[in-house]
Amino acid sequence: MxxxxxxxxxxxxxxxxxxxxxxxxxxxxxxxxxxxxxxxxxxxxxxxxxxxxxxxxxxxxxxxxxxxxxxxxxxxxxxxxxxxxxxxxxxxxxxxxxxxxxxxxxxxxxxxxKIKLIDSAVVNKYITCNNIANIGLDADVAAEITKSKKFVGGIFAYTLGLINVLIKYKPYSIKIDIDGKKIKRKIMLAAFGNCSFYGGGFKILPDANPDDGYIDVIIVNEINKLKLLFLLPMAIFGKHTVLKCVEMYKAEKIQISTEKEVAMCVDGEVLLSNNIVLHVKRNSVKICTD
Known part of the structure; x- marks a missing residue:
């Protein structure tokens, strides 16, 4: 049935x-x-x-x-x-x-x-994320999109929301533990996921594979806001990873801490926290695919 x-x-x-x-x-x-x-x-x-x-x-x-x-x-x-x-x-x-x-x-x-077994990411022990979780500018954009998506959709909705948020956005510092590797960065955005796309078609994690046992990580460090606008067209095709401001990792467990509570967008749903933990859960979902 x-x-x-x-x-x-x-x-x-x-x-x-x-x-x-x-x-x-x-x-x-x-x-x-x-x-x-x-x-x-x-x-x-x-x-x-x-x-x-x-x-x-x-x-x-x-x-x-x-x-x-x-x-x-x-x-x-x-x-x-x-x-x-x-x-x-x-x-x-x-x-x-x-x-x-x-x-x-x-x-x-x-x-x-035809059934395929795929991994998921578990966020703070209780939320299953099967696509992408993100913080920073794009998480704020997700909240903005909810205001406009009744009228527009996809990449256009994301771009419209981005322009509105970008004007007032200020990069903030985060501490990340990536499988024991501790780093501190001031970010524009960071994303963590099992699949590649978000924002209505941006290929933000081009190397993501939902059955490899890892969560893909991208960090976009603080850059001039104008330069970020040039990054976006590259991200549609997954070509942004060559830029100096971009860092890429794969991990089984990620711990994120921030000085103040920030928005994290999990598969489009927003939660607020200043301590976030993600870990991979292997072969956890069966999906009907071609």
Missing amino acids: IAFIVNPTAGNGKAYKMIPKIEKLMKERNVDYKVFITKYPGHGTKLAEEASKSNFDIIVAVGGDGTVHEVINGINNTDVALGIIPLGTGNDFARYFRIPKNVDKALEILLKG
């Missing part, structure tokens, strides 16, 4: 509008299914957790990265597979696995039954 967890606000309502099509396609293929609709933030996690205890083999996140994040956190430590129909604003996690936005094609991937 397949459970579809639909975020009715994802993609400016597009996910909700696709329910009749999903139901039609499932009936045509004589596959048992049930549709669940989220009613509030975090509801997707609760619905996924309840569905994982029933007879469902696959639980599908119908929405964007936030919906995927909630579903993954609801199927932790189970044998249920994650499916995705990417109908949100950014769809960065689905982009890495080349899951199409077309509902028919995305459903075909689910029904083929």
Whole structure:
């Protein structure tokens, strides 16, 4: 059986509008299914957790990265597979696995039954991150995007948010322990993840591999704000790693401390902390992919 967890606000309502099509396609293929609709933030996690205890083999996140994040956190430590129909604003996690936005094609991937085991990152022992967690300028941008994504999406929404945040942003100092290697930096941004994309298509971690047993790390040290704007087009294609201001690492455990509480964006969801610990959890999620 397949459970579809639909975020009715994802993609400016597009996910909700696709329910009749999903139901039609499932009936045509004589596959048992049930549709669940989220009613509030975090509801997707609760619905996924309840569905994982029933007879469902696959639980599908119908929405964007936030919906995927909630579903993954609801199927932790189970044998249920994650499916995705990417109908949100950014769809960065689905982009890495080349899951199409077309509902028919995305459903075909689910029904083929091809499953891949991937790693996840656990943040502060209780949040599962399967794409990217980030701090600094881009975490502030994520909060800004929530104001504009009803009208625009993808890289354009990220760029618009960046311009608004960049004007007032001040780099801050952080201490990072990367598998025992202790460093102190004044950063523009730092990102930690299992996959490559964020911000609606920026390939911020081009070497990330979700089944290699490591979390990829990028640190962009303090630079002139104008220079940062030149870095962004390079980041779309993952070519920014050659710049002197950029440091790259791979690690199993990362500890971050800051002088004051800062925003960390975890798969698009924002949390506040001044002490953050991430560790890799190997082979923790089954995903339906082509």
